[in-house]
Amino acid sequence: MAVASPDLHPPIVELIGIRKRFGPVVANDGVDLAVLRGEIHCLLGENGAGKSTLMKILYGLYPPDGGEIRVRGQKVHIRSPRDAMALGIGMVHQHFMLVDRLTVAENLIAGQEPVRNGLLDLRRARQAIREMADRYGLRVDPDARVQDLSVGEQQRVEILKALMRNVDILILDEPTAVLTPQEVDELFRVMLQLKADGKTLIFITHKLRETMAFSDRVTVLRNGRHVGTWRTADTSPEQLAEMMVGRQVTLRVARPHRLPGDVLLELDRVSAIDDRGQPRLRDVTLSVRSGEILGIAGVEGNGQLELEEVIAGLRPISSGRIRINGQEPRQPGPRGRRALGLAHIPSDRLRRGLAAPLPVTRNGILGRHWQPPFARRGVLREPAIRSHVGQLLAEFQIRGRLDAPASTLSGGNQQKLVVARELAHGPRVILACQPTRGVDVGAIEHIHSRLLEMRAAGAAILLISADLDELLALSDRLVVMYEGTIVAEGPADRFTRKELGLWMAGQRPDRAGSLAQAAPDRHPAPPKEGAAHA
Amino acid sequence: MLEGTGTSRAWLRELAVALVAIALALLAGALLLALAGYSVRDAYWSLFQGAFGNIYSLADTFLNAIPLMFTGLAVAFAFRGGLFNIGTEGQLYVAALATAITALAVPSWPPVLAIAAALAAGAAAGAAWGFVPGLLKARTGAHEVITTIMLNYVAILLTTHLVKTRFKAPGPVDQTALIPAAARLPELVPTTRLTWAIVIAVVLIALVDWILRRSAWGLDVELIGQNPSAAAYAGVPVTSRTACIMAASGAIAGLAGSTIVLGVLHRFITNFSPGYGFTGIAVALVARTRPWGVVPAALLFGALQAGGLSMQLFARIPADLLTAVQGLVILFVAAPGLVAIVRRRRRARTPAAHEAHEANETCVAHETRDAHEARDAHETREAHETRNAHEAHETVRKRGANR
Ligand SMILES: Nc1ncnc2c1ncn2[C@@H]1O[C@H](COP(=O)(O)OP(=O)(O)O)[C@@H](O)[C@H]1O
Ligand SMILES: [Mg+2]
DSSP: OOOOOGGGSOEEEEEEEEEEEETTEEEEEEEEEEEETTOEEEEEOOTTSSHHHHHHHHTTSSOOSEEEEEETTEEEOOOSHHHHHHTTEEEEOSSOOOOTTSBHHHHHHTTSOOOSOHHHHHHHHHHHHHHHHHHHOOOOOTTSBGGGSOHHHHHHHHHHHHHHTTOSEEEEESTTTTOOHHHHHHHHHHHHHHHHTTOEEEEEESOHHHHHHHOSEEEEEETTEEEEEEEGGGOOHHHHHHHHHSSOOOOSOOOOOOOOOSEEEEEEEEEEEOTTSOEEEEEEEEEEETTOEEEEEOOTTSSHHHHHHHHHTSSOOSEEEEEETTBOOSSOHHHHHHHTTEEEEOSOIIIIIOOTTSBHHHHTTTTSTTSTTTEETTEEOHHHHHHHHHHHHHHTTOOSOTTSBGGGSOHHHHHHHHHHHHHTTOOSEEEEESTTTTOOHHHHHHHHHHHHHHHHTTOEEEEEOSOHHHHHHHOSEEEEEETTEEEEEEEGGGOOHHHHHHHHTTEEOOTTSOOEEOOSSSOOOOOTTOSOOO | OTTSOOOHHHHHHHHHHHHHHHHHHHHHHHHHHHHTTOOHHHHHHHHHHHHHSSHHHHHHHHHHHHHHHHHHHHHHHHHHTTOOOOOHHHHHHHHHHHHHHHHHHOTTSOHHHHHHHHHHHHHHHHHHHHHHHHHHHHHHOOOHHHHHHHHHHHHHHHHHHHIIIIIOOSSSSOBOOOOOGGGSOOBSSTTSSOBTHHHHHHHHHHHHHHHHHHBHHHHHHHHHHHOHHHHHHTTOOHHHHHHHHHHHHHHHHHHHHHHHIIIIISSOBTTOOSSHHHHHHHHHHHTTTOTTTHHHHHHHHHHHHHHHHHHHHHSOOOHHHHHHHHHHHHHHHHHHHHHHHHHHHHHHHSOOHHHHHHHSTTSOOOOOOOHHHHHHHHHHHHHHHHHHHHHHHHHHHHHHHHO
16 A cells, blocks of 8 residues: 655654553553554554553543653643543544444434533434445444444444544554454445545554555554554564564464375265254355365354354254264264364353363363363362373463463463363364464464464364454365355365455355355355356 | 362451451441340340350250251352252252151161161252252253242142141141151260261261362363353263252252251151251352351351340340341341352353443543452453454344345
8 A cells, every 4th residue: 555655744643651550460661652644553462462551541541650642742631531532532442332222323422512402413413424424435324223233333333423523533442353354344445534534543453464454554562562663564464473472473374285185074965053943054065184174264153153063063953964083973962073083172262162260270171071081980180180281281382370260361371272172182173163263463373383283193174264364374175154055165275365255245256357146045056166267 | 269269368368258247247236236225235145145155055056057058058069050059948848858757667777777768868859859940940941040949839838738648746736756766866965956967067068079179070060050151062961960960959958957857856847947948048158159168157157046046035136136137147248259159140241340431431540450350350351352252243143144
């Protein structure tokens, strides 16, 4: 992206030596930040680096313990969001703060100064929403209730809320974390519109691709400290990753070519219904070979969760057959699958993968806790458990105490514990679902390289992920799911990101670039030669 | 934390909190007594005398505490498996009657065998009374609070009916005949009614504690209690375990009734329990669901009961006021445990108050917190994040379904 020499613009916001601590935690340790007028400034850092804290200070939610804030060259004291808004600073939080039961328009006037005529306000709000919608492409129905909106739409309402207060500096805290790829693209379009309109945007993320794609400048925070600020065009993802983590990181994993072996996981026309009796999987047929990673792409909610559950034995299938390591499980449920050599990294570690209040030792043996060497005749064998889990912690560099509840680990360490536990017993088939969701770059690298090691060792890996980068980096083959069926299948290098996005949206990429709608009620047969009609 | 992962320092702190809570409760009770025009000094002196004054009152305290150890342990154990057993009162009644009937049926057996058979019959009856709600919960999702409460009524009425129609001893009182001497629990301290029941209770507490901490089955229980989805993921047969947990809890509660019959009353008398089952819930809360915590908690309530009687007799405090004072103690001492449980559940399920706080943009910015709270905030935020992810998921799903 061409940067219109932002250095010519004066800084609109300057944070100088900002300090903030929460008890023993130093969230911001003398952070400097200069944001130029009219730029998109990316604030990059791992979870817990202090990004949100810094921006909440700028927005008047936390008082800083030290440091200085200048806005448009003037030293200011921002004691509340009201002060911030008076200075033209708005913020869209990581977690939305809308009232679910009110309509969009009502939400927009709620929290503003009370005015005499409420009805007039509402009409003005509707009017304003339409204007904004036209100007920035922020399409929302003013009379829809917030609870009926998608996450992406709710985010637009949050942005509208800020724009209605005439802000010209807009802070967006991890806005892409909850969006689908399509919604992310839409958000980026809106942000570029806002920039074209002369607004300054501060955009928090921990994703490198987003940073590289459309920020003008980038500031990296690590452990509450300011690492540096660069013009985005002058850096590379590798450099930024290193700055974030504090050591060298390999982003592009080496995936040596390997000839796949026997089929170890096989689904034959498998169908399943969800808890409400709705069909969620329809005639899914797929197979994964030894030494192969098969990636499942798709917008979340298109059957991936049900696919995970039927393979793991947590949901009954209504028809079809599943074979693991050449056999149909004789015992229903997860035990039978584990006995056949299945490892399962669940998509939701806190809901399923861990019993967070229990100690790390117990979580490290979950699923095998009744078996030798961890138990003999029903009695837990503490020494064997401790040495095993201790080894897992060491091998995966998990920071945490054996006897502490798993809830005390950071998200990344919790995930590493789950992965470590599942990979520990030489599995033949690995069901890896969102294996790096919500974990930081260092842990992602670690988990990816472990999965590739297992691939090299001859495991068959089914990778379900909402992260296209992850799918493209790891998979040998890809399958796209849409409304419970497989709509596309092929070698991973035959798909482009754009094509994947279209397949995921239920559309069919065409040679000429025009879009042919896939028939939603029939099951489009998987194209024989993969998706790429190159 | 609730599940006993704490160090000895944490233990000491909790003990201090409990003692302060008792002091506060007694203070509030004093206020109440004074307001009602009674002498606080006389009242509390007779309370103390009645609970600890001499070997007999001490024995009385223990006598009251023993059934509470069983019922408290029963409730605490079910709690650890994520289940509310409100049915201990009913379980205690069916067990008591089963024990009495068995003891009466084997008059010629040697003591050890007769006692064992009578206890086993009681435990089995209690287990059956717990198993039914457990099974209903596991199979149909019927909430165990409702079903156990209903079974309490069934148990009390059923035992009364059976005694009246089948097992009544001659006389005006609805009770069975006295059980043979061979089936009675021997006294532990001569001339008191303190029997071997307390040994049974303590051994049972040690056993449950060991099971929860050291056995694979106990880990299943903890898993179901902390995160049933994770338990299912780990391959724990959640349905059958749930029924088993309730059955075990029912058996433990049943032994409260059995030991009263074998050790104290020596017969079954209708409506004999002054609410041991219900007080057991308070005992489990005060014990923070820890098996060993049940011992001091049961003794506290036992002392209040024993001392309360003498307060009534000697300080002439009306029974209502007495109940109010006891209620205050329950409130003050059990409240921290209850709050901890409720907070934990809230944290696991709903967005944090902390975030809502931020939503209120006019609020004054947060003050620095101590380390403990910082960690709490962190946890709640994570819970919130997963919730958002879930919501995102749901909305995408809804949209998919609308097409
Ligand atoms: N309100 C708070 N109370 C206590 N600790 C906090 C609070 N907010 C943030 N922290 C801590 O400060 C550090 C930085 O957090 P945050 O600014 O949210 O990081 P980021 O947004 O970069 O992920 C973390 O260790 C976090 O636990
Ligand atoms: Mg943040």
